Amino acid sequence: MKSLKERILSEGKYLGNGILKVDGFLNHQLYPDLTMQMGREFCKRLSQHGVSGVTKIVTAETSGIAPALAAAVAFDAPLVFARKKRPITMPDGYFSSEAPSHTKGGITTLMISPEYLRADDQVVIIDDFLATGLTTKALIEAIQKSGARVLGIGAVIEKGFEGGRTVLESFGVPIVSLAVIERLDESGIYLRD
């Protein structure tokens, strides 16, 4: 996605330790046009991979919500965002799975209420980053506990060097990234064409 790649190259900053800062258009500030375009692009490209009959978009709070809402608009399907803390409004019997936390080094539990995922749901997962793939893997596992089927996966930015795609390929569904970073170091940010 050209407009996204341009933003990554112009505003992305490498902070060392494999950390790419894209707060200016993904993790702290969002441009409405760019964000809504991400949703249309996920829909177009996953459809080209044969994904159809989507009944739910699922993401994890927090930074997944905006691109996932854009995808929900494009697919015309409700969005469910997995919670990382159990709200007092979430009933027992929720679907959950654990993933290592990016930021804190600990473990994050992703929770989805059984009220909003059913065995006949067909799900597309959207997230901001595909890096190690372990957050997405946890989302897939939580979703599968409901009996719902995952049809496809979309990530705004894939860090191609962290192996996440290999982790997720075992699930046998299309994986679409809107921009893939091949290499990231002091000399710059290198995107796949």
Add this chain to the structure above:
Amino acid sequence: MKSLKERILSEGKYLGNGILKVDGFLNHQLYPDLTMQMGREFCKRLSQHGVSGVTKIVTAETSGIAPALAAAVAFDAPLVFARKKRPITMPDGYFSSEAPSHTKGGITTLMISPEYLRADDQVVIIDDFLATGLTTKALIEAIQKSGARVLGIGAVIEKGFEGGRTVLESFGVPIVSLAVIERLDESGIYLRD
């Protein structure tokens, strides 16, 4: 907003202790049409109150992000969501303010990077709930530290009996709620006409 009021009456649940559960369309699952309509309604009604020249929409993570993105689309202005934990990507000198936490009884610090709020910004604040008003008040205080001006406030659901409007009226800007709950008890949910 009629479609929102219908959802509140059909899907909202009173859980006791003043807690209204609207996870089905605001805090856990989101309908794309309803959410995007919220954004248009905020824009229309704040404009009717004389709000113009908006350069930023500001909200607090997590549940504010979706309606605020919808408002950002309608106002055609970037969205900045205040963080509750400082990410490693946030530089020193951030604008912050403290609010009592809804869910945990403690204190939440709302943080906005100085990179995404400037003294000449004109801001509309959007949040999911207006209850005690203290989260919105903290957002206003954080924003004012940047020198930016707050032009208006929008909440998806106002709990009219928790006094938040009175707290915020001292800032002298229009406050728009898409649905106002007058009363909430075992007998039902009572909306203002």
